[in-house]
Amino acid sequence: MQQQRVRIYENGAPSVMKYETSAAIAGGPGNGQVKLVHEAIGVNFVDTLFRSGAFGVSLPFDMGVEGAGVVESVGDGVQGWKSGDRAAYFFTPGAYSNMRLIDAGVLVKLPDDIASDVAASLLTKGLTAWMLIKRVHVVKPGDIVLVHGAAGGVGSLVAQWAKSLGATVIATVGSPSKAQGVRNRGIDHVLVTDDPEFLETVNAITGGRGVDAVYEFVGKATFALSAAVLRSGGTLAHVGNASGAPAADDKAGLPGRGIRYVQPATSQYVGERSSLDEASTDVFAAYRAGVFGTIEPTRYALSDVVRAHEDIASRSLVGPAILIP
Structure with missing residues (x-):
């Protein structure tokens, strides 16, 4: 299976995003990496800032920072992960793809009761919410x-x-x-x-x-x-x-x-393994407890990513959005 990805070669409107085929991951995972097959990909407001140039990035740039899926294979030196494990991650560019190579150290193991579409809708936003109400101003x-x-x-x-x-x-x-x-x-x-x-x-x-x-x-x-x-x-x-x-x-x-x-930036508060595990555990526990209600993301095909960004720009979205490869 070939990698399908979304990449930008210039900054600008949603139309600058290119949905393309790549052979970049043909060699499989390297040392410390896993090959992750995405089941759902988060769409976040920060993605629009990378795309527009409001946040500077080196071009070309592989879009997307959040995804969830299944580990297909693991590279040398990877501990604690095996083929078939379910995983999610936040703030690691290159998420707008059907599959990718990724450092195993940034992954969060998904509990059996957390579906991939929920994880891709919730993890980045939930970690940011956790930072704000548990650390920046501790709500009581x-x-x-x-x-x-x-x-x-x-x-x-x-x-x-x-x-x-x-x-x-x-x-x-x-x-x-x-x-x-x-x-x-x-x-x-x-x-x-x-x-x-x-x-x-x-x-x-x-x-x-x-x-x-x-x-x-x-x-x-x-x-x-x-x-x-x-x-x-x-x-x-x-x-x-x-x-x-x-x-x-x-x-x-x-x-x-x-x-x-x-x-504040979320990475400042969940940059260490221990804090990431604590925060993600709290987010999933709050979801199970019904704190966030039903997570019903707006779904777009990965190939329809331009429309997803256009809907964000028009502020017509209510709640999360995800891409489905």
């Missing part, structure tokens, strides 16, 4: 947190997980059409960011004390609101800029109010 009962972009893949997980830990969650969406979907996931306070009474509504929910933490996935369009609703001494976790980078003036008043402003 009685906290009030604001989650921007709560209809998105990571935002929805953060909102649901924080609520399960006893927090009052205020979720925001970009349009009224997305609000009901977030409410259906059990979030009581769902606001549209351009609501002219946004600040008054948040003030009423918090009793005037402000929120303890804001999880900021949107950036320019919501950052001023984030700063306005945070209590002094709170945490502003700035994870994404779906609407563009915020203006410098929006950040200017944060230090004077003792606000902890952080821009």
Whole structure:
């Protein structure tokens, strides 16, 4: 079987992605590697940043950072893995392919009850959510947190997980059409960011004390609101800029109010084997407990990857998306 992959030779719109046949893995896995046959591939917002050039990468670049599948063969020096084992991984470029060679050290063993489509929908986003609510701001009962972009893949997980830990969650969406979907996931306070009474509504929910933490996935369009609703001494976790980078003036008043402003990266918190195992175990346990509800990704054929990115750009997706080889 030949490798089918998605590669970019230039940065730009979704159309720059090329679905092509490659003989790059014909030699089989090298030392420390396994050959993994993908069953499902995660589509993440960061993929669009690599493709567009917002995050610089060396070209040509093999697209995709997350996948799940079955180990076909193992190379020399690999311990703990054998043919037939199920595995998933996050943030390792080259995922947009039907099969690949990959360092065994980055793989997470999939429990029997975690399907590959769930793993590809959940692992990267779930690890990011874990970082945010278990490390960046440790959510505890009685906290009030604001989650921007709560209809998105990571935002929805953060909102649901924080609520399960006893927090009052205020979720925001970009349009009224997305609000009901977030409410259906059990979030009581769902606001549209351009609501002219946004600040008054948040003030009423918090009793005037402000929120303890804001999880900021949107950036320019919501950052001023984030700063306005945070209590002094709170945490502003700035994870994404779906609407563009915020203006410098929006950040200017944060230090004077003792606000902890952080821009965390998931790899900083799960870069070690022990932390990756702990975090992935927690994510799968939360899924089993029903914290995230039913994972129902939007599915695209691997060859239809351009449409998947176009749908992300139009912000028409609600929840995760995966590619099926």
